Amino acid sequence: MSRAVLYDYFRSSAAYRVRIALNLKGVDYEQRSINLAEGVQKGGDYRAVNPQGFVPCLEIDGHTLTQSLSIAVYLDQTIPEPALMPRDPIDGAHVRSLALMIACDIHPLNNLRVLKYLAGELGVSEAQKDEWYRHWIAEGLTALEAMAKPRAGAYLFGDQPTLADVCLVPQLYNARRFNVPLDPYPYLRRADETATAHPAFAAAHPDKQDH
Structure with a gap:
């Protein structure tokens, strides 16, 4: 290869x-x-x-x-x-749902091009832009916490990293950048803490990359 x-x-x-x-x-x-x-x-x-x-x-x-x-x-x-996905179809559907909640519902409302459009073409203030970000993050993470809770382990699903954790860790990194309170999400925080201690996640952290 x-x-x-x-x-x-x-x-x-x-x-x-x-x-x-x-x-x-x-x-x-x-x-x-x-x-x-x-x-x-x-x-x-x-x-x-x-x-x-x-x-x-x-x-x-x-x-x-x-x-x-x-x-x-x-x-x-x-x-x-x-494996990033469980072999059981129901478990796999659950993990995909968690991943898609982040990648398709939370993240697109808060990525750089959206924030630039809000501040530029629409002329919203920095405070309004940050409030937009925090609102959609909080709404999304609240639902994600509830969805993950019944089947969470050390990670978002069970005790091995899955596609859901691959999506979760970057999202919480960005939430912290915008000072979104994470105390209401103990299951998300536990999965994030477990994952960020894993060498594969740690090496991918933005602070470890060339800018």
Whole structure:
């Protein structure tokens, strides 16, 4: 297998997820930073790689893959161990639901391009923008806590990391950046604490990346 190439941005939640998944699967990869804050993703060079202009984008096995959850599923299908998804269909559906709550319901309302649009084109104040962020995070995490609680273990589901934890850890990292109180979510905090102590998660942390 040739070395994979990850088009990355250190603070991107979606790219953070893929770094975790690659580390869990033991994939050797080269990182190429796409500075979202400086608008590099809008340039023609990167659009030629990923027409959507988002990160992450992963070149692996002769293919170019986009979308963090799609990349994680590909890695899980081609590198079965350690598994990111339970084999039982009901357990798998539960884990996917937790992951999708984060990746599809919480994160899109609070990513950089949305926050920039609020502050720029719509002219909302910094305080209003931060309130927008905290509102949607709190609403999403409250539901996620309730969904996870009955089947949580050391991780969000059981006692081994799954796709749900791959999504959770970046989301809580960003919640802390915006001073969202996390005390109401003991099961989420426990899973996050367990996961961030895992070497694969720790190595993917934004503070460990080149900016």
